[in-house]
Amino acid sequence: MDLQEFYPRFFTALVLGLLLGIERGWKQRTEASGEREAGIRTFTLVSLTGFAAGLLSGTLGPIFPAIIGAGLLALVVASYFSDTTRPEADRGMTTEVALMLTFVLGGLCAAGALGEAAMIAVIAVVLLDQKTVLHDFLRSLQHLEITAALKLLVVAVVLLPILPDRGFGPGEVLNPHELCRAVVIIAAMGLAGYAAIRAVGAQRGALLMGLFGGLVSSTSVTVSAARAASSAPAATLSLAAAIAIAQSIMFARIAALVYTLNQPLFDMVLLPLVLGCMVSIIGAAVLVIRARSADTNATFEAGSADSLGIAVRFIAFVAAMLVFSHYARQWAGDAGMLLSGLVSGAVDVDAATVSASRLSSTSVSTTTPLATAAMSIAIAILANSVVKSGIAFRLGSPALGWPAATILVASGTISIAAALAPILMGP
Numbered sequence: 001m002d003l004q005e006f007y008p009r010f011f012t013a014l015v016l017g018l019l020l021g022i023e024r025g026w027k028q029r030t031e032a033s034g035e036r037e038a039g040i041r042t043f044t045l046v047s048l049t050g051f052a053a054g055l056l057s058g059t060l061g062p063i064f065p066a067i068i069g070a071g072l073l074a075l076v077v078a079s080y081f082s083d084t085t086r087p088e089a090d091r092g093m094t095t096e097v098a099l100m101l102t103f104v105l106g107g108l109c110a111a112g113a114l115g116e117a118a119m120i121a122v123i124a125v126v127l128l129d130q131k132t133v134l135h136d137f138l139r140s141l142q143h144l145e146i147t148a149a150l151k152l153l154v155v156a157v158v159l160l161p162i163l164p165d166r167g168f169g170p171g172e173v174l175n176p177h178e179l180c181r182a183v184v185i186i187a188a189m190g191l192a193g194y195a196a197i198r199a200v201g202a203q204r205g206a207l208l209m210g211l212f213g214g215l216v217s218s219t220s221v222t223v224s225a226a227r228a229a230s231s232a233p234a235a236t237l238s239l240a241a242a243i244a245i246a247q248s249i250m251f252a253r254i255a256a257l258v259y260t261l262n263q264p265l266f267d268m269v270l271l272p273l274v275l276g277c278m279v280s281i282i283g284a285a286v287l288v289i290r291a292r293s294a295d296t297n298a299t300f301e302a303g304s305a306d307s308l309g310i311a312v313r314f315i316a317f318v319a320a321m322l323v324f325s326h327y328a329r330q331w332a333g334d335a336g337m338l339l340s341g342l343v344s345g346a347v348d349v350d351a352a353t354v355s356a357s358r359l360s361s362t363s364v365s366t367t368t369p370l371a372t373a374a375m376s377i378a379i380a381i382l383a384n385s386v387v388k389s390g391i392a393f394r395l396g397s398p399a400l401g402w403p404a405a406t407i408l409v410a411s412g413t414i415s416i417a418a419a420l421a422p423i424l425m426g427p
Helices: 003-027 040-060 063-084 094-108 114-129 131-140 143-162 175-200 206-216 219-232 233-263 263-291 308-332 334-347 349-359 370-396 398-425
Strands: none
Touching: 003 094, 003 114, 040 063, 040 094, 063 094, 094 206, 094 219, 114 131, 143 219, 175 233, 175 349, 175 370, 206 233, 219 233, 219 308, 219 370, 219 398, 233 263, 233 349, 233 370, 233 398, 263 370, 263 398, 308 334, 334 349, 334 370, 370 398
16 A cells, blocks of 8 residues: 555544544543543543554464454453443443444554545534433423334335336226325325424424424314314414415425426426415415514324324225226226325325326326326425315314415415426427
8 A cells, every 4th residue: 555545544543543532532521530431541442553563464364453353342341341340330331332332443453444434423423422412302202102103114114126117907907006106105105204393392483384284284284283273372373374385385395296207397397386386385475574583372182102003094095086087988088187186185295196196107098188287286286275275164164274274275276277388388
């Protein structure tokens, strides 16, 4: 190895050892000298030891670093058990594990994996530094939340890869892999929204209500806002802003679904979604300004972390709508596809999105034109917006319903207009 290769690797190992040593040494800065487990000097020396062992592996063979690592491990274990004999000893093994990791990082630097070693070191330092935050997070976790995350991981990591990625049923419109992938996306966004709501605390404020709640369900936000407005009339405008913000998040959620399931359709539906989202955001901004504050006395509940039960019902509904759309298109052509968007969108706009994305995919034997699929999604958005407007009037009040409905219907209408333009213009 020439000096041009040696110096970058050496100084990277040195810096990474210093970085970990500074973090550990700072945490133990109040302890008397000689009572600290390991500090800046120890970590730096361990990193350089790993670096030297890595260099010598080219001459002495790969067994040499293993022997040095085993010796270091024995030293660390002996030190740990020696420390536990002291009164009020810290029986955690974080520093000892960090020492072994530092040795490995030095070896990675010797092998020339500087970027990988730096990435691992930075993540390690962040984990070491955020001990209090991580422990508080663990204390706040509920068993249901852990179970919900594990269920989602099982579906995404274990079930999804083994599902057949081909069409079944009438017109081969039912693709188990694509349907399950849509469920994973929706469930993951729901879990992320739930976690964000939990992290905020009291959930006060229309902006946070709409932003985080929209990840779970814009319809749920509308229901919660309408109920809150009936008991807190002074917060009506801010709650209407929450509904508008959730509507904008709905457009982003639809875009994520379409992009994942059918990228050619995404190019077609992007403009309608962007315009609808912009109308919702502008409307929300106007309402917030009129209310003079985004703070409200209303509380938005996080709901349930386990959204897989809803996802199972969702996939059944989507499958039914796919079959309905297939036969409707056979009977009524493109008008049948638009009708299915109207029917399914009134219940669940995500279901209409998945259905349109699937039926316009090239993997389906009778492919729906992209322009028609985009129009179907736009119709579903408007139908869903009208339903949410009715909820705002029915569960809330006219003071909430009029501003909310104006924004909801306007965003859905402009989406339809943008989706209709390519159809009217023709090829």
